[in-house]
Amino acid sequence: ETGVTQSPTHLIKTRGQQVTLRCSSQSGHNTVSWYQQALGQGPQFIFQYYREEENGRGNFPPRFSGLQFPNYSSELNVNALELDDSALYLCASSLTSGRFGQETQYFGPGTRLLVL
Amino acid sequence: GQSLEQPSEVTAVEGAIVQINCTYQTSGFYGLSWYQQHDGGAPTFLSYNALDGLEETGRFSSFLSRSDSYGYLLLQELQMKDSASYFCAVIGDNTNAGKSTFGDGTTLTVKP
Numbered sequence: 001e002t003g004v005t006q007s008p009t010h011l012i013k014t015r016g017q018q019v020t021l022r023c024s025s026q027s028g029h030n031t032v033s034w035y036q037q038a039l040g041q042g043p044q045f046i047f048q049y050y051r052e053e054e055n056g057r058g059n060f061p062p063r064f065s066g067l068q069f070p071n072y073s074s075e076l077n078v079n080a081l082e083l084d085d086s087a088l089y090l091c092a093s094s095l096t097s098g099r100f101g102q103e104t105q106y107f108g109p110g111t112r113l114l115v116l
Numbered sequence: 117g118q119s120l121e122q123p124s125e126v127t128a129v130e131g132a133i134v135q136i137n138c139t140y141q142t143s144g145f146y147g148l149s150w151y152q153q154h155d156g157g158a159p160t161f162l163s164y165n166a167l168d169g170l171e172e173t174g175r176f177s178s179f180l181s182r183s184d185s186y187g188y189l190l191l192q193e194l195q196m197k198d199s200a201s202y203f204c205a206v207i208g209d210n211t212n213a214g215k216s217t218f219g220d221g222t223t224l225t226v227k228p
Contacts, residue, residue, distance in 0.1 A: 043203070
């Protein structure tokens, strides 16, 4: 196991609702990235947080937002849910240092979101 | 931007060796990672190349050549449990604002 945890494991929402997903990083890691993975596709990068600041963002609308807390845990918030938001949401933690940059990422088990 | 290409499917027999290639286009990245994902599960880290050359971890090895924009994952002594999807991924450096990009995955089927 990676030490990265996510909650909840499964979630069912209706279109237009809002959802908050949570992630606890692996001990010693200071960077969290969030991904959306639709069935049969690779993970799509949503955004990354480093030291509580957004450090990069993929092609997702502003209704996808996030937070990183001082203990490096993180939240992903999605407003105005759409049917296409149904997917597996993954967080990955990693260590970013001045010397080596960002090292490899370790994934949590994911939250499976179904929007009806 | 960043993009990665890998074969969509590979089939091999138990005990054999298989190589999954990954070519990429990126303006800057820290390293190339490989992940395994079984149906319904989360990606599991397999190997990471920050520098050119070969990294070996048990039955799995990974290779990176930055000059050729190319890497591969080598799986030896294939077992039935190795049937899964395999993804290559680059972690973008500061020129790519920390963006990480995954390939679309290679489905490996191991037959008896």
